[in-house]
Amino acid sequence: MLFENEKIYPDCSVITRKIEVGGLTKSQLIQKLQQYYILINEYGERLLAHDKFTTSGKKYNLQTVELTVGNLGFPIGATTAQIFKKANELGLELCPLELGPYLRLEYLDQPEGYSGNSLQRHQAPSGSITISSGILSEDVEFPKGFYLRKIKGELWLRGYRADHLHVWNHDDHFIFCQTKA
Template identity: 40%
Template sequence: MPVEYPQISIGGLTRADLRSALVAAGVETNPSAETLLASEVFDHKAAETIHPVALTVGELGLTSGARLSQILSTAPGHGLALCPLMAAPYLRLAMLNQETAQDSIMSSGRVPSGSVTIASTPPCPEIDEYPTGFYLRTIDGISWLRGYHCTDEYIWPPTAHFMFQFPPCVDSADNIGLRAERSHQRILHRVP
């Protein structure tokens, strides 16, 4: 079942202030996340509000799994929008109480357990070595903001969780026909 979260403010911080906020919150990053955080999209941007919602690939109707391009292109048909790339660290800060993953395997060529991938347009799809995007994961009680690499050949399983947003003109999941579990806490609940 999709999980709706309270609206959060993204942007408005300088790159240095954003990094300081991540460090102060005890958020760990990997080298791919550091590469993405160095991107110009994190140059001082005006604050905006997003209304996040998490759901699985299967809940998008892609019950056999799908490529990233299919996942991202299917979302608008469900009344969802992609998150801006810059939303990821702000989502990480808003969801520090994410449930700890069942294992601590960091990289294995598959979707990590307990992860929530931020549904955003890959920043440099023409450069294979450049990270594709971010995901959130908590490992042994430590909150991580991790970057990942993925070609469009990879098939994401139907159980993979993605974080989208409601378009600004849509108030909630109820308005688009999704039966969302309302969560007014800043805790990421695992969707079964």
């Protein structure tokens, strides 16, 4: 199905958020996630535990933009590399990996993403929002980044794996940084 009339960023509908990031150590950040009853899957835990996952001791603000793969001009989907390249051409930036936990803590009213269907393998789950960030490891078995999801009323910070051949669907949601304040 082609979506010929779909508008492309920046002429499309997007969700923007201003998020304060930094100021906590890694252990303080994990403790805060636990305090808010944020659930984390195994891949998310592996990302948080990795030596290259760092947190800024200084607070800073990020302006984020949430849009779909289709909003980037891919009516039939695209690979991660294609999505990131096009976003960069449109003036969007990858997010620091530490944005994932901070955004999860700020976005507590995410709509329910559970559809009652079992998870579709090798696809982004219904209602999920993938945070666009650089990867920590080229190892295909290591998670590539975070996504946010609400399942049966519970908020999740989840890690995901996707190789360079994975094609994201037209309606998958991504978050990029618009400007660094």
